[in-house]
Amino acid sequence: MLMNLHTHTHHSPDADDTVAERIAEANRLGLRFMAVTDHVEINRFYPAEYYGETESEEYFYDGGGVFERSAAEVCALQQESGNVRLLCGAEIGQIPQDPERSAQIFNDPRTDIVIGSVHELPGRPDFYFLHYDEEDIPALVTAYFEEVCRLAQTDCWDVLGHLTYGLRYLPNRRAYDLTPHLELIDRILRTVIAKDKAIELNGSGLRKPQPYIDPDLTLVRRYYELGGRNLTISTDAHNTKYLGYGLYLLEDMARTAGFTELTWFEKHQMQKVKL
Numbered sequence: 001m002l003m004n005l006h007t008h009t010h011h012s013p014d015a016d017d018t019v020a021e022r023i024a025e026a027n028r029l030g031l032r033f034m035a036v037t038d039h040v041e042i043n044r045f046y047p048a049e050y051y052g053e054t055e056s057e058e059y060f061y062d063g064g065g066v067f068e069r070s071a072a073e074v075c076a077l078q079q080e081s082g083n084v085r086l087l088c089g090a091e092i093g094q095i096p097q098d099p100e101r102s103a104q105i106f107n108d109p110r111t112d113i114v115i116g117s118v119h120e121l122p123g124r125p126d127f128y129f130l131h132y133d134e135e136d137i138p139a140l141v142t143a144y145f146e147e148v149c150r151l152a153q154t155d156c157w158d159v160l161g162h163l164t165y166g167l168r169y170l171p172n173r174r175a176y177d178l179t180p181h182l183e184l185i186d187r188i189l190r191t192v193i194a195k196d197k198a199i200e201l202n203g204s205g206l207r208k209p210q211p212y213i214d215p216d217l218t219l220v221r222r223y224y225e226l227g228g229r230n231l232t233i234s235t236d237a238h239n240t241k242y243l244g245y246g247l248y249l250l251e252d253m254a255r256t257a258g259f260t261e262l263t264w265f266e267k268h269q270m271q272k273v274k275l
């Protein structure tokens with residue numbers, strides 16, 4: 001197994017296990033590259049009290065603190081990670097809502113890799129918490145891709161996270177027709193390519209009863225067809241037992257789409273490894 005460049009540890013409010021536990025499992029699996037990318041929801045960079053709010057399950061606060069604790073644990077173990085190359089990273093949510101604080105995380109000298117993600121539309125909770133029976137779904141999905149488009153135009157990220165996250169919790173996700181959104185998706189992919197950044201094949205959906213890959217093969221092929229060659233692979237594991245789940249399948253899918261190498265990052269410098 002080559003890589004898993006998107007993982008969450010106990011520093012993320014919704015994930016378990018220490019970095020040391022991940023390193024042990026990564027070595028057992030024979031992973032060559034692993035990035036720890038705990039959640040930094042940049043629109044809630046400070047603890048809840050700063051905003052006059054209380055902690056809740058719906059909103060992750062203190063992104064700045066999460067990054068500090070996560071980076072400290074990763075950096076303390078980077079020299080003792082065995083055969084796996086341990087990368088220090090962050091998954092920054094909602095970068096367009098605070099590009100300056102995003103730059104602070106991106107430019108931290110410890111950071112190897114930043115995943116840029118859209119988990120929320122401005123003023124709304126994470127897609128996980130929406131009530132889909134009350135939503136105009138095509139309009140919601142359009143708003144999602146428009147927000148990803150805004151994210152793609154910013155600079156402080158290396159990998160565009162789970163391109164189709166806005167669909168993840170739709171009642172019938174696999175049947176949803178993306179055709180009306182393809183023009184907008186093309187615009188996102190062309191921006192990623194023009195900026196020489198990367199997209200990821202995120203396998204977290206493989207753990208669902210109706211499995212899917214985010215993005216699916218059609219969109220990965222489209223990225224390749226447009227000239228995109230920078231692809232990472234991840235399981236978005238929130239628990240050590242899923243660290244390697246589906247990685248072989250994701251590697252096969254990357255080959256099927258035409259890729260002969262995968263991408264990883266050392267202090268934001270793009271590196272390649274043969275697939």
Ligand SMILES: [Zn+2]
Pocket residue numbers: 091117119161162
């Ligand atoms: Zn995410």
Ligand SMILES: [Zn+2]
Pocket residue numbers: 006008091236
């Ligand atoms: Zn994630």
